[in-house]
Amino acid sequence: DAKTTQPPSMDCAEGRAANLPCNHSTISGNEYVYWYRQIHSQGPQYIIHGLKNNETNEMASLIITEDRKSSTLILPHATLRDTAVYYCIVRVAEGSARQLTFGSGTQLTVLP
């Protein structure tokens, strides 16, 4: 699976949009971009995933560049409960569980 690069930490004011970037310049054509987050002492929570097109669900939006070498996760109105480590992962749809490499992620801190 392709490797991803994320900033180690970011701050965001409560109520503002949080934009979390991810670089995946070696992504293959059949690899999806997944986002998870992990709140301290809990299991990772699935947020969203996409292949080529931008995606939106009740939690977030995912913007993937046309060349697919980077993406941005957008939390439209961040709350204090969104403080967590956010992981960007690329993997094939039917990939082995071994390929779910979380890396170090981005620590997002939402400030009151």
Place this chain on the structure above:
Amino acid sequence: EADIYQTPRYLVIGTGKKITLECSQTMGHDKMYWYQQDPGMELHLIHYSYGVNSTEKGDLSSESTVSRIRTEHFPLTLESARPSHTSQYLCASSDRDRGSFTGNTIYFGEGSWLTVV
């Protein structure tokens, strides 16, 4: 929300004790996984199963064992716990590829924190 449950959430036990961490999912997923994660560190796959009576070891060597007698249940057992087993254990599951845009999403339970003293 994922319907995958782990018990106990927190456990403190003495060295040499046998423990079983329970994991159940109500989504009918074929695939289930156990990961181990130390605080602030990456997840490491220790066991996985692609269906009933199927179990495989993951990337990280573990002295634990697993069983998959029922689709919804994937317990992890340590026959003789040691302080080196102190960690968070995360259970997860995913569906098989059904040709839709599910992308084989993996869903996690809330984790079981094990401390061996």
